[in-house]
Amino acid sequence: MNPPLSPLYFDYAATTPLDLQVKEAMIDCLSDPNLMGNASSITHDYGTHAKSIIEIAKADIRTALNAPSYNTIFTSGATESINLALKGAAFQQKSLGNHIITVKTEHQATLDTCHYLEQNGFDITYLPVKSSGLIDHDSLALALRDDTILVSIMHVNNETGLYQDLGSLSRLLADHQALFHVDAAQSIGKIPVDLNLYDIDLLSFTAHKFYGPKGAGALLVKPMTKLSPQMHGGTQQYRMRAGTLATHQIIGLSHALVLATQNQAKEHKRLLKYKQKVVTELHKIGGIALNGEPAHTIPDILNVCVQDVDGEALMMALYPLAISQGAACSSATTEPSHVLTAMGLSPEECYQSIRLSFGRFTTDDQLSFAIKCLSLEIQKLRKLAHGTRG
């Protein structure tokens, strides 16, 4: 089996390549001299042209997420959106209370921001999850207090692909004063995100997870919801995020979002077949455990514990494939995954786990090659670890 010239990409959960249609839309925007203006400079045509194209992008985003009344704040990505949502809500709502609820399996962007808020006098509850990875709704109900001002939960987990039930979570929070923030970085374009169905106050996402450019994200804010700005220096974006808007990035984000939501159902079916094929083949090898309740995981992400095989060794052995053990943002650490640990896996099981994620440009041939590689290398590493025959 000859390795490909460059590694085959199976790390779509970390980031996705730019879609050609998105790239063309961005180049058109950058190339158009009429769009070179600052969207805040509404005293001349250059500025108003830029502003009008951004307004169209905002309308496209609201339509794609069925959020007609929401305000869109453009950011540099999901990490900034989450920072703005959490710190902005916490400092704005401080007079109403200082208690915030989040979940142990959240992305580092949320956990680190919560740690920062903790150091600044806020009381944070980190909810546990069940072994399936799902939140126990009773424990959320019990954690809610009169002084709870914010609940932040990720829709789809970036390591396991497990999705939480936004409908029941938002119903549970409906009668409470706490704002509900959802980190949708991994869900948009993969499963339906319809803001008309849920009572969500703040929604964070980033374009590079759905074939848009890196450095372009957004925070959707429910009308009348105020956030304390975290970036100072201007009155742009409802005074909640200062700075000149990056017109081409916004165009890239909105184009990518429209494409992703249009193709979502079709892609879901295709990738589900891929995931099922890999799972079937891995089960033939044996000693495989899926991390995350399969019925509640998106087809794009597969996280498996491969018994008797060190995950890092397997990644090295699978050098013709670009895969990872978990979050790219934590890949420099050697600590076991906080997500898998919260789900009850032992450090040994965490170290034996790898993540494959599929996407728009994954092909049948690539998948067959990956399955062959996985099968061969798992068996080789097991022979190496056991030192026995067979």
Add this chain to the structure above:
Amino acid sequence: MFPKKIIEIYRQIDPKPLWDKVECANHTILSYSAGSRHEGCHIKLQLKLLDSQIIQDTRFSVFGDPFAIAATATFSHWLQGKKLNDIKTFCYDTLIRELEIPQSKTLGAVLVMGILA
């Protein structure tokens, strides 16, 4: 991204089973073990001796990260043909330098170099 050298060593490994008791009966075979799965690295090493002095062949098993695998395979290969007395002169720093093992990934190299002590 793993260093090409580490990938190349891994690619060249043809895993062989450790010698069992029947095979051991006809030869002098010394068996060693270091580390544990729980610690993240477990290495077993066997030396087949000729005239009780020269290491004729080696076998190993290793569970661990890529650097542990490469360190074990390299050390195992290096031992072949050496006299038992000579191997004590080998310093694990040499192995870490030779394989360019990052500081946070030296567990396997340290374990395998100390396995005969």
